[in-house]
Structures are given as structure tokens and as C-alpha cells.
Amino acid sequence: MIARLIKRGRTGPYPHPAARLAYPMGSRVGVRAGAAPKQGPRRLFALIAALPILLGASEPRLVPDVSNTQVDIAYSFTGADLLLFGAILYPGGRAPSPDTDVAVVIKGPAEPLLVREKAKVAGIWINRTSERFRSVPSFYAVATSRPLDQLVSPRTAAIYEIGIGNLLLSPANGASANEQARFESGLIDLKRRNGLYAEHVGTVSVREGVLYRALVPIPARVPVGQYTAETYLIRNGHIIAVATRPIRIGKSGFERFVAQAAETYPLLYGLAAILISLLMGLAAALGFGRVRR
Amino acid sequence: MNALVIVLLGGAVGILSGMFGVGGGFLTTPLLIFYGVPPAVAVASSATQITGTSVSGVLAHSRRQGVDFRMGMVLVAGGGIGSFAGGFLFRLLQKTGQIDTIINLLYVALLGWIGLAMARESVRAVLAAREGRKPPPITTKRHRKWIAALPFRWRFYGAGLYISPLAPLLLGFVTGLLTVLMGVGGGFILVPAMLYLFGVSARVVVGTSLFQGLFVTATTTLVHAVTTHAVDLVLAGLLLIGSVIGAQIGSSMVQRVRPERARMMLAVIVMAVAIRMAIGLTWQPDAIYTVQAL
Numbered sequence: 334m335i336a337r338l339i340k341r342g343r344t345g346p347y348p349h350p351a352a353r354l355a356y357p358m359g360s361r362v363g364v365r366a367g368a369a370p371k372q373g374p375r376r377l378f379a380l381i382a383a384l385p386i387l388l389g390a391s392e393p394r395l396v397p398d399v400s401n402t403q404v405d406i407a408y409s410f411t412g413a414d415l416l417l418f419g420a421i422l423y424p425g426g427r428a429p430s431p432d433t434d435v436a437v438v439i440k441g442p443a444e445p446l447l448v449r450e451k452a453k454v455a456g457i458w459i460n461r462t463s464e465r466f467r468s469v470p471s472f473y474a475v476a477t478s479r480p481l482d483q484l485v486s487p488r489t490a491a492i493y494e495i496g497i498g499n500l501l502l503s504p505a506n507g508a509s510a511n512e513q514a515r516f517e518s519g520l521i522d523l524k525r526r527n528g529l530y531a532e533h534v535g536t537v538s539v540r541e542g543v544l545y546r547a548l549v550p551i552p553a554r555v556p557v558g559q560y561t562a563e564t565y566l567i568r569n570g571h572i573i574a575v576a577t578r579p580i581r582i583g584k585s586g587f588e589r590f591v592a593q594a595a596e597t598y599p600l601l602y603g604l605a606a607i608l609i610s611l612l613m614g615l616a617a618a619l620g621f622g623r624v625r626r
Numbered sequence: 627m628n629a630l631v632i633v634l635l636g637g638a639v640g641i642l643s644g645m646f647g648v649g650g651g652f653l654t655t656p657l658l659i660f661y662g663v664p665p666a667v668a669v670a671s672s673a674t675q676i677t678g679t680s681v682s683g684v685l686a687h688s689r690r691q692g693v694d695f696r697m698g699m700v701l702v703a704g705g706g707i708g709s710f711a712g713g714f715l716f717r718l719l720q721k722t723g724q725i726d727t728i729i730n731l732l733y734v735a736l737l738g739w740i741g742l743a744m745a746r747e748s749v750r751a752v753l754a755a756r757e758g759r760k761p762p763p764i765t766t767k768r769h770r771k772w773i774a775a776l777p778f779r780w781r782f783y784g785a786g787l788y789i790s791p792l793a794p795l796l797l798g799f800v801t802g803l804l805t806v807l808m809g810v811g812g813g814f815i816l817v818p819a820m821l822y823l824f825g826v827s828a829r830v831v832v833g834t835s836l837f838q839g840l841f842v843t844a845t846t847t848l849v850h851a852v853t854t855h856a857v858d859l860v861l862a863g864l865l866l867i868g869s870v871i872g873a874q875i876g877s878s879m880v881q882r883v884r885p886e887r888a889r890m891m892l893a894v895i896v897m898a899v900a901i902r903m904a905i906g907l908t909w910q911p912d913a914i915y916t917v918q919a920l
Contacts, residue, residue, distance in 0.1 A: 618681060
């Protein structure tokens, strides 16, 4: 399974020309120009926090790779294991330091959501109250080499959104902080139960401070779209290098053609659906009629 | 998603469809949702699947003169109007977040009522047969006052009726509404309503119900394809492969099984779904929080 995925990942095309531009081969990892503009002020802080990385040439850098940059969801899709691996390069032939930690974050496309809360009214459970969230990652998985609280300070974790508790979901209603927190934990709990939010502690292995690898499971029911895999190099509680790789999760083959047709030509698609079901029904009726005679 | 599971699911529902003239949507839709298909896709695709199942059923029944086409056309006209009204209502309920509760309540009320009515009738028939008496007539009240009071009476030869077309038109409207709201073919309303309210001849009830379902689910497929983009052709196709075969098996089985026994079986299935739904409403749900994309 893995071998097949790896092969496809190597030969598979990049999902989008823009994505290729954003991550040129020889670029300094850590200069994540493509990610900065759309991510809001919090990203800006992250960039400022990462300034020493950008300026200092003596820090190590990451060379990341993913087993497959393209995950296809066919009808038989029961989930996949994404292998994230890479090397840590030390400039000037410095000896690798053994106390290096790595955290890998895989994020799905963010979407606005309405979260509803049920309450018992007249004996039955119905939706009572609701809260709007402006940007909820459709998928979020973090894999770390050690427990998160031993890895970085809460502040750093919050800035980089490492850990499910540190996601910035942007509640949009004018509800009280208490209520917002209640809805937020409800939403996160729901996502966790569906396997869409997950923390995999200790699943990243770092070998002699040079090579790292992490196996992150992708469940069967992931939403399609453009994902990112962010790798953080951490030492002494500080993030010293960041690298991002895009991953495209989409429906493949006939599935993809059908999904596209449904979006592009809805009326024709609907008529085709009716025609196909009519013909199949007719064929079955005629076929059975002949068998019986 | 396992293609074989979908095909088998379609097959099981198809047997019921052929036997009783129910589209089977009231079983397909919940089963698909349990299997992890998004509810909107489940509703829309099961409507598409019912279209295909109905074709073979309608052909099989019309070969035996089991379809009253005049009654069917009136029901289709009502169903067309009903499905558009249903689409409007669906969007309104979706906006306020109450669509799930309304769907559940509708299922409990309708399935409970129909299940009880069928169970009572079929138990009486079975008991009568055991004591060696002639079974009581299926239709106790041949002429209901309010239906007889409606103007412009037509003759429906297949159904053996002389009633106003307004009554089946209204029935068609209600089932069209339910097709959009619940993702069902409407057979489980049409069959008992035609039998017990109108007194339609039992010979044409199933075929006529399938005939109406054929056209109304086709309309619903189109409405869903254009507005919600939720029709999944691959899913519907897999369901169809199972269900068209199942429907053929079912429609030949119905001639071998004693009709009162068959009705008793359907009554039990219908009541089981209703009870499950009612319990689901009162128990604390597994997920207090639900999300909706904006």
C-alpha cells in the first residue's frame, strides 16, 4: 500500500502551478512567502517570531518530503497512511544535535461553519442555539516526537497553532466567552469523534538528529481539497525551522469526472441520472422477462 | 466505501419494493446515512434509485393490467406540484436548523399511523382465515363522505372507482411533498391511502403507486441535481444494480405469498422504523452539537 502511494506521489503532478511556484526546489525553507498574505495577523506574528531563522544562516534547515502529494479517494477508499519524512541539514558541517524535536501538522482547507446545540424541549431533542465560526480547518492532525507541553511553550504553540486546543476558529457571533468556549469544545469533540481532528503524540521518530519520519493516518471520510503538511523543527522549546508541503486530496478517475460534471452541468447531469436509472430499470425488466420465458 | 455492500443494500430494499409497491426510500435513506453517506446525498441519490426500481416494477405490473394510468396521471400531476412546494419548505427548514427534527417527527407520525392501520387489518384477516371464515373486505368504508362530496367525478376503470380527481390530486401533492422532504418514493403513503381511504381495487394499487413514484422521483432527482448538486450517480447506479434485481424477485414473490401475510410483514417493518425513530427523538443524542457548512 505504502509503496504504491509513494510511487504515485513521486510521479504525480503538482496540484496547481501556483503551488509549484510557492515551493521552488532550492528555496530556503522557513521563507514561507506563499502562506503569509492570506493567513491574517496571527501569521504575521509567526513570521516575526521566525525572523531569527530568516536572518541567521547558522541555523539548521529542513528538507521535507511526503510519501504522496496526491491522495485519491475512490469508492474503495478506506483511508491511507501518509508518510512524512525528511532530513535536517546543519550548515557548515556542524555536528547534528541529538535534542532535536519535530512536529508535523496536516491541515485541510478551512471553511466557515454553523455549529448547532441540541437541547431537550418537550421531551424531544431539538436544535436550540447556534454559533458561527469563520475559519474551521476541515481536517487537522498533529504528530509530535514528544508530548506537546514538553515541546514548546503554550505561547509558541498558540502562535503556530500546534495542537487541537490551539486552533483559531474565529467565532463570529457576539456570544459570551463562556458560550463561545462551550461551542468550540463541542465542535472540536465532534471533529475528533469523526477522526477529522487528531493528535498523535510520540509518532515522529528523529534518528540521530538528522532524519525524521512520521506516519499520519488519513481516515476514509476526509473532505477533499488542498491540504498542507507543515513540519516544525524544535530545539529547547523554540521553533528553529519550518517547512511546508502541499497535499491534494481529491476524488479520482470516474468518481472525479462524475463529481465535476455534477458541478458544471447540473441540468444535464440530472437528466443523465434519470435516463441512466430508467435504462437500467428497463434493461433489468427486459432481461428478467426473457429469463422467465 | 464497499460497492458490494451498496449493491446488497439495494437488493434487500428492492425485494420489499417489488412485493409491496413501496419505493423503499424510507429504508434506503437511513441505511445510507448509517453507512456514512451525507444525508443530502443519501436523500437525492435514493430518489434517483427509486426511479430505476419503479420502471421494472411498473412494467411488471402493467403486463398484468396492474396499473390504472388515469389515476396514475392525476397522482403525478399532484406530485409535481407537491415536489416544488416541498423544495421551498425544505430550504426554509434548513435555514432554521429544524429539518432533521421535522423529518423525524414526520416519520414517527406517518409510519406509526400506517403501521398500526395495516397491522390491525392484516391480523383480522389472518385470524379470520384461521377460523375458516371468509376474510372481511379490505375496504370497510367504500364511500367516505368527504371524498364523495367533492365535485367533478371521473370514472377510474382500473381502480373500479367513480370519484372526483381532486382527491387523488391532493394525495399526489402530499406524497410529492414527502418525496422531497424525506427522500422516499411515497409508496408507503399511497398504497394504504388508496386502499383504505379511496377503496381502490387492490389489484392496481401497487402498480399505480409505482407509476406515480416513477415520475415524482424523476422530478425530485432533477430538482436536487440543479439546486443541491447532491445526486451521486455512482451511488445511485450501484443501488440500482441491486434493487432492480430485488424488485423482480419481490414482484414474483408477491404472487406466492398470501396477501394478508405480506401486509402483516410490511406493517411490522413500518412499525419497527417508527419505534426506532420515536426512541431516537427522546434519547439524548450521541452528538449534542452538529455542524452545517455555510
